[in-house]
Amino acid sequence: MKTLTNALLFNLFASYLEDMVQVAEELPAAYDNFVTLLGELPQNENQILKLRRLNYTKIELTSIQIASEQMLEKRHVLYDVFIGKALSLLNAEIEMVKELFRYGNIIPELKSEIIKDTENKPVVMLTWNGTDSDLIELVAALMAAGAISSRNGDKLTVISVIRAFEDMFHLKINALYTKRGKVFDRCTDTTPFIDSLRVSYNRMLEKRLI
Incomplete structure (x- = not known):
């Protein structure tokens, strides 16, 4: 299963952590590219797989954030900012997928079973005969x-x-x-x-x- 860690933004983060090169001026464009990649995730993809992909990416990004916070020298505030922004974006996307589960966009395999079970249940209409x-x-x-x-x-x-x-x-x-x-x-x-x-x-x- 592919994660989103092959995005340009992650490459910049990796180079930053390895002290290879700092190109902070490229971060805004790389972040925009990451936003685009998230928006282009297949809408018809199994939501469980999509959620797993997002969570795996979040785990990798969280590891990058922890490593960045432990850098004693050559720490660049702009990298910290974009690492935080990317994490917030992932969290928002994860919550959105979870909301789809809660409000109707149910996994197709389960949805058919739920509909079948509902159709088989008799509908009881209650009335109140007291005051x-x-x-x-x-x-x-x-x-x-x-x-x-x-x-x-x-x-x-x-x-x-x-x-x-x-x-x-x-x-x-x-x-x-x-x-x-x-x-x-x-x-x-x-x-x-x-x-x-x-x-x-x-x-x-x-x-x-x-």
């Missing part, structure tokens, strides 16, 4: 019990979780903040829906035991 207040009460109870959390670690609020339930049940709660306030401000019979769930659940268990 808006019932749903608010249920969400508040689940959150109070620590039964719901965000996968990415974001802080959840009752409102944000209710919005997620709205999407799941294909409904829209009007005047949500007002209704939430009324549920939380109850003076008596504060959890009628939760209480009814407990009664219904116990009744179901009793029937199963008969």
Whole structure:
């Protein structure tokens, strides 16, 4: 597998480290050439191979950076600048390929399997048969019990979780903040829906035991 280390920019870096010659004036053009090479990487290339190629190149460039930082004499600041720029460019390209994985540009071999698996799964459309207040009460109870959390670690609020339930049940709660306030401000019979769930659940268990 070819890396990008045969680019002119890497040749200049190698000569610099070997103390053969310093041609700092050629660095800008060599860097532009490196940018062009990155842009010309085949778009239809297997993304895993592309990511591997970029990471191998990054490893080589990181080694060059470490060696450059250890030079005690004849160290040229412009070389340090372009080594850093090339590394930043590689990191950006690597992150872009990773984002393609996350948002739709899936490896073809896996994409067909995912589509096939999705097509075979029956779609279940859910509806909410309780009242808006019932749903608010249920969400508040689940959150109070620590039964719901965000996968990415974001802080959840009752409102944000209710919005997620709205999407799941294909409904829209009007005047949500007002209704939430009324549920939380109850003076008596504060959890009628939760209480009814407990009664219904116990009744179901009793029937199963008969």
